[in-house]
Structures are given as C-alpha cells and as structure tokens.
Amino acid sequence: MDSKEVILLKKALERQKRARKQAEKILEEKSKELYDVTHHLKETNSKLENLLNEKTSELDGVFINIIDPYVVMDLQFNVINMNGSAKEFLGYDHTKEHLNLSQLVHPDYIEYTFESFQSLIEVGTLKNYRAKIFTKDQSEKWVQINSSLIYDAERKPIAAQGIIRDITQESEIKELLSEQKKQLDIIVENSPLGIALTVNGKIVKVNKAFETLIGYSQQELKQMHVKDISTPEDKEGSIALLEQMNQGEIENFAVVKTYTRKDGTCLLAKTQVSAVRNGEGKEDYQVAIVDDITAQKQLELQKEKLLLELEASNQGLQEYAHIVSHDLKSPLRSINALSSWLMEDYKDVLDENGVFNLRQMQEKVESMDRLISGILKYSSVTSDYQELTSVDFNQVINEIKEIIFIPDHVQIKVPEPLPSLMADRTKIHQLFQNILSNAVVHIEREKGLVQIEATDMGSHWQFSIADNGVGIPKEHHERIFKIFQSAGTKEGSTGIGLSIVKKIIDLYQGKIWLESTVGKGTTFYFTLKKEL
Amino acid sequence: MNILLIEDDMIETMKLQRTVSKLQLKHNIVEAKNGEEALNTLKEATPLPDIILLDLNMPLMSGIEFLKILKADDKLRYLPTVVLTTSENRADLLECYKIGIAGYIIKPLRYEDYESKLHKVLDYWNINELVRA
Numbered sequence: 001m002d003s004k005e006v007i008l009l010k011k012a013l014e015r016q017k018r019a020r021k022q023a024e025k026i027l028e029e030k031s032k033e034l035y036d037v038t039h040h041l042k043e044t045n046s047k048l049e050n051l052l053n054e055k056t057s058e059l060d061g062v063f064i065n066i067i068d069p070y071v072v073m074d075l076q077f078n079v080i081n082m083n084g085s086a087k088e089f090l091g092y093d094h095t096k097e098h099l100n101l102s103q104l105v106h107p108d109y110i111e112y113t114f115e116s117f118q119s120l121i122e123v124g125t126l127k128n129y130r131a132k133i134f135t136k137d138q139s140e141k142w143v144q145i146n147s148s149l150i151y152d153a154e155r156k157p158i159a160a161q162g163i164i165r166d167i168t169q170e171s172e173i174k175e176l177l178s179e180q181k182k183q184l185d186i187i188v189e190n191s192p193l194g195i196a197l198t199v200n201g202k203i204v205k206v207n208k209a210f211e212t213l214i215g216y217s218q219q220e221l222k223q224m225h226v227k228d229i230s231t232p233e234d235k236e237g238s239i240a241l242l243e244q245m246n247q248g249e250i251e252n253f254a255v256v257k258t259y260t261r262k263d264g265t266c267l268l269a270k271t272q273v274s275a276v277r278n279g280e281g282k283e284d285y286q287v288a289i290v291d292d293i294t295a296q297k298q299l300e301l302q303k304e305k306l307l308l309e310l311e312a313s314n315q316g317l318q319e320y321a322h323i324v325s326h327d328l329k330s331p332l333r334s335i336n337a338l339s340s341w342l343m344e345d346y347k348d349v350l351d352e353n354g355v356f357n358l359r360q361m362q363e364k365v366e367s368m369d370r371l372i373s374g375i376l377k378y379s380s381v382t383s384d385y386q387e388l389t390s391v392d393f394n395q396v397i398n399e400i401k402e403i404i405f406i407p408d409h410v411q412i413k414v415p416e417p418l419p420s421l422m423a424d425r426t427k428i429h430q431l432f433q434n435i436l437s438n439a440v441v442h443i444e445r446e447k448g449l450v451q452i453e454a455t456d457m458g459s460h461w462q463f464s465i466a467d468n469g470v471g472i473p474k475e476h477h478e479r480i481f482k483i484f485q486s487a488g489t490k491e492g493s494t495g496i497g498l499s500i501v502k503k504i505i506d507l508y509q510g511k512i513w514l515e516s517t518v519g520k521g522t523t524f525y526f527t528l529k530k531e532l
Numbered sequence: 533m534n535i536l537l538i539e540d541d542m543i544e545t546m547k548l549q550r551t552v553s554k555l556q557l558k559h560n561i562v563e564a565k566n567g568e569e570a571l572n573t574l575k576e577a578t579p580l581p582d583i584i585l586l587d588l589n590m591p592l593m594s595g596i597e598f599l600k601i602l603k604a605d606d607k608l609r610y611l612p613t614v615v616l617t618t619s620e621n622r623a624d625l626l627e628c629y630k631i632g633i634a635g636y637i638i639k640p641l642r643y644e645d646y647e648s649k650l651h652k653v654l655d656y657w658n659i660n661e662l663v664r665a
Contacts, residue, residue: 322621326589329618333639333646334543340643341550362642369641376620 069164072150075121077102080159089166091136106132106140120160124149130167142171194269194290201226201242204285213269213292215262226288231258231266238271245275246283256293268294314382321379325372332365332372339365374496377430378483381503386424388532393418396428397436397452404437410448412436418454419461421528423508431504434497435465435524442522443469460510460527471518481512501526508532533559533658536581538570538598539616540590544639548585551647557654567593571601574608581611582662583634588617588624596627603632610663614653 069086073079079094079101092099105113109131120126125148133141147162188195194210196203203221211217214229221229230238241253252274259267269290276285339358343350350358394417401412421428439450445468455462472480483499505512510527539545545563552559562581564570567590574580584602588595595615603609612634617624625636637653640646 322619322624323589325620326618329641330541330544330589333618333641333643334541336641337543337547337643337646366641373620 066163069166070161071101071164072159072161073101074159075157076100086164089135089141089164104133104135106134108132120147120149121157124157126162140168141166142168194288194292196221196226196288196290198226198286198288199284200246201286210290213261213267213290214259220262229259229261231260238273242273242286245273245286248283251275259290266294267292268297318379318382321376325376328372329369332369335365336362371496374500378496378500378503381427381430381500381507386427386507388422389425390420391423391425391428392420393428393432393454396425396432400429400433400436404433404440406440407443407448409446410440410443410450412440412450412452414452416453418452418463419456421461421530422532423528427504427507431501431526432465434501438497439465439467439469439522439524443467445469457527459531460529462525462527464523464525466521466523468521471520472514472516472522473518474516477514477516533583533654533662534579534581535559535561535654536564536570536573536577536584537561538564538567538584538590538595539587540565541587544587547643547646548650551650552654554647555651557651557658559654559658566590567595567598567601570598574602579664580608582664583657584611584613585616586613588615588619588628596624596631599628599631599633612657612660612662614657 066083067085069089070083071079071086072081077100079092079099082090082092082094082099087093090099090104102110102113113129113131116126116129125146127146129145129147131143131145133143135141144165144167145162146165147160149157150159150161152158188207189209191207191209194213195207196210197205203224203226206214206218206221211221214221216224216229227239238255238257241250241255244250245253252272254270254272256268256270259269261267269292271291272289274287274289275283276287278284339361343355343358347355394414397412397414397418406412436450440448443450448468450465450467453464453466455464480498481502484495502512505526505528509529509532512524512526514522514524516522537545537548539548549561552561562573562577564573570584586595586598595617599613602611602613609632613632614635614637615628615633616637616639618639619625620638628636635653637649640649
C-alpha cells in the first residue's frame with residue numbers, strides 16, 4: 001500500500017469514527033428522551049390511578065350519603081343494592097330478604113310501570129316515572145323515580161338504578177287543590193253573572209257567562225284589556241275609580257257601564273270591581289262581576305215611554321172632552337136664546353100650548369147641558385192635575401153648604417170636627433158636593449137631617465154621610481156608582497154624580513159602600529188614604 | 533163704549549146685540565168673526581175700542597192665539613180684554629190669565645142669565661176710567 005492509499009484509508013476511518021460518534025450521540029439523546037417520556041407516563045398513570053381512586057371513593061360516598069332512596073335492580077326488578085334511605089322508605093332490606101320491586105307497584109300502575117320500563121330499556125334513561133306503591137307496612141305512597149341503565153364492558157345493559165322521591169304529600173295537596181279548584185270552577189262557570197279576573201286591567205281569566213255576555217272567547221279576551229271592551233264614553237269614569245282602587249283608597253266600586261260586544265252591539269251592565277291584595281297590601285288582581293241589565297233597562301225605558309204615551313193620550317182625551325163639550329154646549333146656548341126670543345117676541349100670538357112646548361124645549365136643552373157638564377167633570381177626574389194641599393174638611397163642608405140648594409126642612413150637621421188631609425181641594429169638593437146634594441133633596445119627612453162623621457182607620461180615614469131620606473132599594477146599591485145609572489127620580493138627575501164620587505175615591509185608594517133602608521134613610525161610607 | 537166683539541157664532545153675536553139694545557145701553561159694537569179679522573180691524577180702527585169681548589173657540593185663529601199677539605203689541609196690549617166662552621177648561625182659564633185678561637166669563641145656558649151677566653160686565657167697564665186711545 002502506498003502512502004496515498006494509507007492516507008485515504010486513514011481519512012475514511014476518520015470519517016467513520018466521526019459518524020459513529022454522531023450516531024452514538026443521537027442514540028444517547030433519543031434514549032434520554034425515551035426515558036423522560038417513560039418517566040412522564042409513569043407519573044401520569046399514577047395520577048390517573050389516584051384520580052380514579054378518588055372518584056370511586058367519592059361515588060361510594062355519594063351512594064351512601066344520598067338522602068333520597070336509591071335502588072339498583074336487575075332487569076327482572078330484583079333489588080341488587082339499595083341505600084339506607086331506600087330501606088327506611090320502603091321498609092325492606094335486600095340483604096335480609098329478597099325484594100322484587102314490581103311487587104310493590106299498585107295494581108292500577110302495573111301496566112304503566114312495564115311500559116315505562118320498556119322505554120327505559122330502549123332509551124337508557126327514564127325521567128319522571130310516577131306511580132303509587134305499597135311499602136312494607138302496606139301504606140300507599142306516591143313516588144317519582146328518575147332512573148338509568150347500567151351496562152357491562154360490552155355495552156350490554158345488566159341493571160337499572162333509580163332515585164326515588166316520595167311525592168305522597170305533594171300529590172295529596174295537588175289532588176285536594178284540584179278538587180277545590182274543580183268545585184270553585186263549577187261555581188264560577190255556572191254563575192249567571194259574568195266574572196273576569198284582571199291584572200292592571202289586563203284580562204287573565206273569565207267565566208262562561210262573561211264569554212257569552214261579551215261575545216269574545218276566553219282565548220281572545222286573554223289578549224285584551226278592559227279598555228278594549230269598554231265603550232269610549234264609559235272609559236273615563238271607571239278608569240278614575242280603578243286608579244283610586246290601585247292607590248288603595250277604595251277596596252271596591254260599582255258602576256253601570258256599557259261594554260262593546262264582539263259583534264259591535266252594546267251591553268249595559270252593572271259592574272262590581274273588587275281588589276284582591278296580597279299580604280303586603282299590594283294589589284294582585286281585580287275581580288269584576290258583570291250583571292247584564294240591558295233587558296232591565298230596556299223594560300224601564302219601555303215603561304217610561306208607555307207612561308209618556310199614556311199621559312199624552314190622557315191629555316188628548318181631556319182636550320177632546322173639552323172640545324166636544326164646547327161644540328155640544330154652544331148650539332144648546334143658541335137654541336135656548338132662540339126659544340127665549342120666540343117667547344118674548346111672539347108672546348102675543350103664542351097660545352098656551354105653544355108656550356108649554358117652548359118651555360119643554362128649554363127644559364130638555366137644560367138637561368142635555370147638565371149631562372154634558374157631568375161627562376166633562378167625570379172625564380176631568382184624573383190624577384193628572386192633582387194639586388195636593390192640606391184640605392180642611394170642615395171648611396169644605398161649610399163651602400158646600402153655601403153653594404148647593406138645601407131645602408128649608410133639611411139640616412146638615414157635623415157633630416165632631418172633621419180631619420184635614422193632603423188632597424186636591426177641588427176633588428174633595430166634588431166628592432162631598434155630589435153626595436150631599438143627592439142626600440138633601442131626597443128627604444120627604446118633616447125634619448130632614450144629614451150627618452157627617454169621620455173615623456180614623458189607621459192608613460185611611462173613613463167618612464160616613466147619613467140621611468133620613470127616602471132610602472135606596474137594595475137592588476140599586478151596586479148600580480148607582482156606574483156612570484149614567486141613576487136611582488133618583490128627581491128632575492135633572494144625570495146619573496153621573498156618584499160615578500164621579502167613585503172615581504175620586506179610587507184616586508185616593510179608598511172604597512165606597514152604603515147601607516140603606518127604604519123609608520128610613522141612607523148612609524154612605526167611604527174611605528180615603530191618608531198618604532198617597 | 534166702543535166694544536169689539538170677536539165671535540164666530542152668529543147667534544152669539546145676536547145675543548149681545550139684543551142684550552145691548554134691550555137694556556138700552558149706549559154701546560157701539562164692532563164685530564169680528566175670528567182673531568185675524570179682529571187684528572185687521574184693530575189696525576185700522578180710530579179710535580180703538582174701549583174693551584174687547586173675546587170668544588176662545590174659533591176657527592183659523594183661536595182666542596188664545598189672538599190674545600198672545602195682542603199682548604205682544606206695544607199699543608194694543610193696553611186694551612182690556614174680557615174672555616167670553618163656554619169653555620170651563622181650567623187649563624184655558626190659567627193660560628188666559630197668564631197671558632193677561634181683564635175677565636173670564638162663562639156663557640151661561642139660559643139667555644136670561646146671559647143678559648144679566650153681560651149687563652154687569654158692561655156696566656162695570658162703563659164706570660171704569662178707560663184708556664181711550
């Protein structure tokens with residue numbers, strides 16, 4: 001080998017040495033890295049182990065310390081494990097006796113229980129299972145269970161765990177509440193009055209009657225404010241009152257207001273609004289009770305209208321009576337004047353017969369005139385033109401004594417003073433005048449006597465007017481108070497006088513009757529109400 | 533006295549004429565058949581009548597309508613107006629007194645009674661001091 005060759009070999013060896021050194025260095029580095037990683041992994045592993053241990057013990061703690069009853073069962077409902085709380089609640093201990101949970105379920109809930117279990121198998125969890133069960137002491141309990149499945153390493157379900165909550169009391173209260181609510185609802189729903197519950201004027205609940213009254217459904221009304229169903233002109237008044245109630249100044253108020261129905265028609269209703277306050281006096285609700293008075297109001301209006309019409313027609317009749325009487329009386333005056341002139345102007349040519357006929361004519365005219373006056377007076381006796389004043393009956397009798405014709409042999413006596421009464425003076429005058437003028441002219445005996453007396457009957461005064469005249473036969477007693485029916489045989493009797501008397505007494509809510517013996521005399525009795 | 537009689541019934545007019553002439557009263561009677569005619573007469577009348585005798589029930593213009601117009605007139609309102617009627621209607625009577633009248637005489641049925649009533653009325657007004665316009 002030449003030196004050149006040696007040099008080359010040396011160089012190559014040198015290179016190889018260097019490369020190995022480098023490789024060794026890399027190897028060394030890598031192995032250190034590896035060591036580090038291993039070390040790190042070891043650490044992590046131990047950390048994880050610790051963590052797992054911790055968690056397991058934690059879970060154990062949870063299981064033991066869980067307050068609610070906790071049960072683990074296999075898929076055939078056999079209890080595998082249960083906590084103290086469960087033992088206490090159910091009364092069973094799985095370590096002492098075999099316990100199958102399906103046997104505890106109330107018969108009514110068996111089907112529901114198996115359905116629920118099916119859904120647990122399919123979904124893996126079951127929430128809010130509610131059923132009635134029997135505990136060991138045979139007491140009924142309401143339970144609510146939330147449960148989930150437990151799987152093995154191959155994700156195959158092997159058991160189910162659940163937390164039981166005793167909701168017996170809760171359910172009982174609920175049941176009681178719902179029963180009371182049902183009873184209340186029955187009352188509210190069957191009330192003929194519309195009832196609405198509002199919060200600050202916003203409608204939250206109404207009853208059936210309210211829906212019917214207003215035409216909107218419960219759903220629609222829940223979107224509405226009281227203002228929406230009140231007619232504009234009515235808003236202000238009731239809103240001011242509502243404001244006062246909100247301020248706590250008043251507890252309730254009643255108004256008559258109009259509402260607008262869904263179909264646009266109006267409804268007049270008496271509305272009573274009360275505040276419902278909570279413990280602190282703050283207002284929670286307003287209860288409005290609505291009573292439909294539309295029909296009532298309409299009846300009232302109708303009545304008013306009828307009364308007005310009646311008044312008008314009464315007045316019309318009055319006018320009519322006056323016009324007719326005037327038109328009938330005028331020609332009578334003419335006939336009387338003409339016949340008088342005939343007698344005056346032709347007295348020289350008229351014979352006795354002619355004068356007699358003319359007198360007859362005048363008499364007939366006179367009786368017709370009396371008749372017309374009588375009818376007019378009769379028709380004027382109405383309550384329309386009553387002027388109520390305190391009328392002294394003694395004075396009335398004295399005045400009548402002055403006006404009417406009293407035969408010399410007849411005397412009118414008032415033994416005891418008569419009362420005073422709030423009445424229409426003219427009508428009382430008419431009343432006594434008609435009876436008295438009848439009485440005084442029908443006395444044939446030597447000394448005629450007409451006696452007037454009054455008796456206090458409480459709510460009424462009773463008057464009697466007794467005469468010792470000819471008397472009225474029994475068969476006429478009823479008849480004489482009817483218009484145009486006269487029992488008298490005297491000239492000039494129109495048969496209207498006593499019918500006027502009857503009409504006046506009717507106005508004073510009284511009665512009239514008589515006792516009479518033919519040849520001995522007649523007593524008229526009548527009553528007048530003291531206060532009209 | 534100058535008397536204006538407002539009356540639609542011919543026989544009523546004759547009754548007053550006869551009464552005046554029979555009692556030989558020196559009165560001058562001017563006749564009007566209704567309120568309207570009476571107003572026309574009053575417009576042209578010189579001198580104005582001393583009193584007016586007024587019937588109430590008349591065609592065209594009733595006595596009350598006439599009375600209202602009369603009492604609304606500045607000059608004519610001073611004329612004493614005596615109502616002479618068959619109407620015993622209290623409403624009429626009150627209305628007349630409300631508007632303003634000098635008397636309210638109901639026409640009696642008998643002519644003799646009429647004569648005596650009217651005699652008194654005319655005598656009463658005759659002794660009165662009258663406006664004489």
